[in-house]
Amino acid sequence: MIGSLAALLLFQLAGEIVVRLTGLPLPGPVLGMILLFAGLLARGSAPRVFTDTSRGLLSYLALLFVPAGVGIISHLARVADEWMAIAVTLIASTALAMIVTAFTLRALTTTRGE
Incomplete structure (x- = not known):
């Protein structure tokens, strides 16, 4: 497990290095995951x-929401001041994601002939 965690961190580091050297407008860890994905695709599995x-990391995924919850609690006054903008943004982004998903599903099912 330590080796695979080290590999994940190395991909994250590689992404961070590439972003800093090239100035890409992308977070380093995101580029690292893209590099990992490309490597796994090239490998085949x-x-x-x-x-x-x-699987081990996913079993503890709920712990990753603790810092976000603490951040919300520590900035509760700001959330209370801007609740309308937050609510509208959450509803609009959820609706947009559902619409894009529906159109993607429709496009994929019609191209497969189902």
Whole structure:
């Protein structure tokens, strides 16, 4: 598990280095995950150790929401001041995601002939 976590961190580091050297408007960890995805596609499948590690990390995914919750609580006054903008943004982005998903599903099902 340590080896696969080290590999994930190395991909994140590679993404960070590429972003800083090229000035791409993209977070380094996102580019690192894109590089990891490309590497796994080139390999054809994920190694068993990556699969086991990712399942282990996903079992603790809820812990990743703790810092966001603490941030909201610590800035509760600002959230209270701007609740309308936050609510409109959440509703609009959710609706947009649902619409894009529906159109994508429709396009994929019609191209497959179903």
